[in-house]
Amino acid sequence: MLDAPHPKTNSSKPQQEMISGAFLRNAWYVAAWSDEVGDERLVARTIMNEPIVLYRKADGAVAAIEDRCAHRFAPLSMGKIVGGDRIQCPYHGLEFDGSGACLHNPHGTKNIPSRARVKSYPAVEKHNAVWLWLGSAPADAAKIPDFSVLDNVPELHTTKRDSIVIKANYQLIIDNLLDLSHTSYLHEGILGNADTVESDITAEQDGDDVIVGRHATNSKPPGMFAPFWPDHPPRVDKFTRMRWMAPSSLRLFTGICTMGAEPETGTGYHAVHLLTPENERSTHYFFTAVRWGVKTAEDKLNRDLQTRIAEMRRFAFEEQDAPVIEAQQRIIESALEPLDPVILAVDVGCVRYKRVLGRMLEAENL
Ligand code: FES
Ligand SMILES: [Fe+2]
Incomplete structure (x- = not known):
């Protein structure tokens, strides 16, 4: 696929400026999971x-x-x-x-x-999380992003409500989550593989939400999904649909299905990624996942999968994503001159969300 031309938008702002500590204050942020x-x-x-x-x-x-x-x-x-x-x-x-x-x-x-x-x-408790409002505008609980996928689901189909701290600006983590192409490299074998590099990427906007989709056909089921479907076909379609909701909440619909079938007929999970800036260089990262299209009936197997998904995702974020993102942060902030990133086709979602977030930040700081 050809790389997209460098867009003439505020997405081309020098990288240091994008991570220099612009926070949207009039918004809800998760401070903790309720059970903490x-x-x-x-x-x-x-x-x-x-x-x-x-x-x-x-x-x-x-x-x-x-x-x-x-x-x-x-x-x-x-x-x-x-x-x-x-x-x-x-x-x-x-x-x-x-x-x-x-x-x-x-x-x-x-x-x-x-x-x-x-x-x-x-402070409002919703979707098993505690949301805080730090802005000067009145706090409106109706503005809490929709994570109803977390509500009223069987406990065995939900993974541990977990969190880590990543020593990087929250926008570098959004960039990571909206660019799903990195799963084929950074998470090779567990969340993606070489078969999933050549995927159709789509980006759309739903109000202020940005949704990035990837659909890879004729792919070997990635290690994470194979056990979800004990008699899965040898080759499947793998899909991901990531929704960004300002300023830093993301909800992923992902899974595998029979080649050519509707994704909803397959199996997978909704993944929840909630980012709360600690400061300009550090971010609280709350995550969990809820299975959908469950094709395994046995409690023991479901319990094993519950643990396995939680452990695999924590490993992916903590051992694979975080070291690269933290290194990016160090490199970007120590650069001697303004950095202007090359934009690839895979960045289509990042370009979109930065435009929306940039507009919101500007409006808040008027
Ligand atoms: S009572 Fe809190 S610092 Fe003295
Ligand atoms: Fe990742």
Whole structure:
């Protein structure tokens, strides 16, 4: 396939500029999987350079407040939950509730200074995740990206809700996820193989969402999918459809089917990729997968597959994607002059999403 001409769009902005720390603040970001928060635990997360602590209140709702005491800036996440709803600072014992208000000062007259408060953030639990809003516009829960594929599915068909931190800008990870051609190289044998290089690539836009599809026909089933279908044909069609939802949520529909058949008649999984910038050079990466078109009935086999998919994906992201992406980050930021990437045909989705995200960032910063 011929490489696309270099598009004259803001996608051709020098690479350093694209990773220099532009964050869309008026958006929902995943701070944790729901089951990470609870049991009196204080979960510390830095999101877009803001230190935040999450905890579950006595009524079961999740609270998210600034993880920096108003007194001498000790991290509240090193303290403890008292009275069901308040965090006691580990240093001198000021107590803050889920709204960020200080409700108790154990010292002197016990008077609470008016400046003794910390920020609080709107938090919503949806699709088994805790979503936070850090923007100045009103938080609208209807704007949480659609991950209903995670809701009401048999536990055996869902993989571990997992996460890693990648020491790179979130946009380099979106680039990786929207360019599915890399599976044939970086994940050869597990998520792709030489047969899947020559695929038809499509890119479309659905409102502000960007969807990149790849369809490889007459392919040996990649190692990940073969066991999903015990009597699979020797050659199959392999397909992937990745949807990017601004600013950094991605949902993949992927699998294999009989050659020439409709993809939906096959088997595969929905993969969920949720990226939350920690800072300009580091990103929380939450992931899980849900099987569809399940062709294996036995619980034991399904349990084995559940573990295997989770382990294989974690291996692919942590041992194969992350080292290359982190190395890219180091190379890009240490370049002595502006870098302008060559654009290949496989970058069609990246060009599109950068255009949409660029427009949103500009609108937010007007
Ligand atoms: S630093 Fe928190 S009470 Fe002193
Ligand atoms: Fe990858």
